[in-house]
Amino acid sequence: MKRSTVIYIIVFAFMLIGCGILVLASDHNGSGATATVYLDGEIVAVVDLNTVTETWTLAVGGNTVEFSPGHVRMLDACCPDGLCVRQGYASAGKPVICLPNRVMLVISGSADTGVDAIAG
Amino acid sequence: MKRIHPNRLTQMALLAAIALGVWYLESLLPPFTAVPGVKPGLANCLTLYALYTLGRKEAAGVLTVRVLLAAVLAGGMGSFLYSAAGGLLCLLVMLCVKLPPQQMWVTSVFGAIAHNAGQLTVAALLMRTAVVFVYLPHLLIAAILAGTLTGLTAQFAYFRLHKHTKEG
Structure with a gap:
């Protein structure tokens, strides 16, 4: 060789x-404090996950976002793959990103700041 | 402009047709991971094979035909942008780093890394955020593994087939 x-x-x-x-x-699985929902790069919703007591959903650009106490995930997506649904709950180092519908769930405000620098 | 010899033109057309078929079959596979963009990229075997048996311009031709036809037949505008950016960067890098045939798989890995970097850049531009770059390590791993796989495939095909198909 x-x-x-x-x-x-x-x-x-x-x-x-x-x-x-x-x-x-x-x-x-660092459960962050704040979940920010982006659509097309614009902020659609900012939710303090510590104040969530009941599970509720939000429709964003063809996707359904589910907020539950301390957690946020993509519950449903209209694209064929549904990769973002399979990604499960978002965490500080692991945002959930839906490329076809340009929806993004980003967690910030937790103890570790690894991704915050990029997200800022 | 120099006319292309019919023999070469036929080989290019054949490789482009095979690449399109391979690309379509691969698109039928279920996604491997939850990270978008992780796929074997088997159609790149054909680009590599064209690059080593026919030449640089011919490889570019095979790739262009495959990406355009794939967009017309299956993908929308969104997936076309991804595959065009990935394919173009992959081709440019493979043209620049064209190693000897024994190291074809290395060229393929460099191409795969460029391909995934290109797709990630398109994703960042479309999503208007740099957050997508958290996928960079995932996609680098995928590029090294997939690039080795497709590169070795093309390499074996080259050494087994090319001897018999040299232009007569």
Whole structure:
């Protein structure tokens, strides 16, 4: 095997490991304080999840957003894939994004500020 | 403008047709993960194969025909923007980093990374937010794995088939 091939394999392996760590690190369930709902890049609703006592839903651009005490998720989407529904509850490091309908659920205001810098 | 030899033109048309078929079959598969944009990208095997057997312009032609026909046949404007940006960046990077045939899979990985970066940029522009870049690590992993898979596929095909299909 050529030496450059070995170097490529090592570089790609390190990238895989690094990205794997990033993915795992962002996949925690930090229940944030505030959920912001975006449609087309505009803020549609800002909800303090700590004040939510009963589960309620909100229709945004063909999607249905479900707020429950401490949590927010995409309950339903009109697109064929429904990837955002499968993403489950949003957390501070893991926003829920619906690309076809351009709807986004972002959690902010929790202890860790990893994503807030990007979201700001 | 130099006329394309009918032999080459036929090969290009054949590769573009196969690429379109592969692309359509792949679009029928259920999504692999909840992260959008994670897919094998098998149609890129054909672009790679065209790049190594026919040449740069021919590979660009095969890709352009495939992306345009795919948009006309199946996708809407939205998916066309994604596949056009991804495909174009992937092609540009593969043209610049065209390694020897034994390292075709490396070229493919670089192309796949460029493809996913392009799609993520389109997503950021359409959504008007940088939040989508949280998917970057997911998509890099997907690009390395999928790029290796499609690259090795094209590489094996090249070494098995190309000997017999050299222009006669």
